[in-house]
Amino acid sequence: MLPDKKPLKLAFIGGGEDSAVGYVHFSASQLDNCFEVVAGAFSRSSKSNELTAQRWNINSERLYTCWKTLIQQEADNVDAFVLLTPTPDHLAMLTTLLDKNLAIICEKSLVGGPKEIALLKQHYQADKHFLAVTFNYSGYAMVRELKHKIANGELGAIQKIHLEMPQEGFRRPPDIAGQAATPQPWRLCDGELPTICLDLGVHLHHLSSFLLNIEPNETIAEFSNHSQYPELIDDIQMLLKYPNNIKGSMWMSKTAIGHRNGLKIRVYGDQGSALWYQLNPDELELSFNDGRREILDRASQCHHAGKFIYNRMKPGHPTGFVEAFANLYRDIATSLHTFKSNKKIQSPYVFSVEHAADGLNLFKAAKESTLSSQWQKVK
Structure with missing residues (x-):
């Protein structure tokens, strides 16, 4: 809990027990007692909606079957609304909330592409509205440690960054409670942008910007289909150019058999390099041009990762996805x-x-x- 602060009250739109991300948000938002989920319209399915409310101890009087009714009834009773519906549903909900000047926490991707961003900006004012997007992977303590080391010049002048997020879900759906979790229908339909960009790509962009504090200004990419879903983009490889002659790459895939979620970050400077791999989240591998190699964890001399807020349990007991998400929710609470x-x-x-x-x-x-087979500037 934040010192001298009562938990902020949340209403969920989406995120029911049949959701891919709902329970993670529910758990992470309350792990440090910064938030309390008190109301929701969790699912279009009445059975799932009611079951979610029962499991999460939500008062039946604050359970809604329509998100518009939820907003109307709870606008004065909660501190923020959390959007956990599929991305194609976000825009209408976002504009409704913004027009009522209500605080928003939104699961990525915020919307489906630049066209929807343009529409959203007609309702959004940065100095008037609170809207936080949950890019949760930068919540890992060692990713934040890496950001500090880059900013502090410990790797020297950055030359290259490579990010990848291969998954196997389209070829080998994950087994959850004895049943194969097939892709949700909205993930099997590309719109203005391929859905894989909204699902995986926005995380890689976020981590790149988070670590380097700059945006790529040119890219060339190859979009591919390797799955049983025809005409759906499920594998993307990108080369990137950044200011200061920094080069980079991104690879995202839904058809990489053997990778449950292979998120990996590699950063190279002229004095050293760093590697972080999500499946081993508590360690940051460093190499230097004098031949030294180091492995940092939360028990090492870390600037960020050793802080009390990142050590709910002592080193040797690795932190995980929900804890990283909770770190972000704590930051969002502070900002709210x-x-x-x-x-x-x-x-x-x-x-x-x-x-x-x-x-x-x-x-x-x-x-x-x-389409052009040429480098394109990012506008």
């Missing part, structure tokens, strides 16, 4: 308290509309490059 106090938010960990727009514009340029 700041916003409610009419002060300027200056968090390095909470991102909103402009950051989301940068990522969607990057993937628009990538899509254009597959």
Whole structure:
């Protein structure tokens, strides 16, 4: 819990027990007692909606079957609304909430592409609205440690960054409670941008921007289909150019058999390099041009990862996905308290509309490059 702060109250739109992300948000938002989920319209399925409320101890009087009714009835009773519906549903909900000046926490991707961002911006004012997008992978303590080391010049001048997020879900659906979790229908339909960009790509863009504090300005990409779903983009490889002559790459896939979720970050400077792999989240591998190699964990001399807030349990007991998400929710709580106090938010960990727009514009340029077979500038 934040010192001297009562838990903020949340209403969920989506995120029911049949959701891919709902329970993670529910757990992470409350892990540090910064938030309390008190109301929701969790699912279009009445059975799932009611079951979710029962499991999460939500008062039946604050359970709704329509998200519009939820907003109307709870606008004065909660501190923020959390959008956990599929991305194609976001825009209408976002604009409704913004027009009522209500605080929003939104699961990525914020919207489906640059066209929807343009529509959203007609309702959004940065100095008036609170809208946080949950890019949760930068919540890992060692990713934040890496950001500090890059900013502190410990790797020297950065030359290259490579990010990848291969998954196997289209070829080998994950087994959950004895049943194969086949892809949700909305993930099998590409729109202005391939859905894989909204699902995986926005995370890679976020981590790139989070670590380097700059945006790529050119890209060339190859979009591929390797799955049983015809005409659906399920594998993307991208080359990137950044300011200061930094080069990079991104690879995302839904058809990489053997990878449950192979998120990996590699950063190279002229004095050293770093490797972070999500399946081993508590360790950051460093190499230096004098031949030294180091492995840092939370028990090492870390600037960020050794702080009390990242050590719910002592080193040797690895932190995981929910804890990283909880770190982000704690940051969002701090920013929301700041916003409610009419002060300027200056968090390095909470991102909103402009950051989301940068990522969607990057993937628009990538899509254009597959058609032209040429480098495309990111606008």
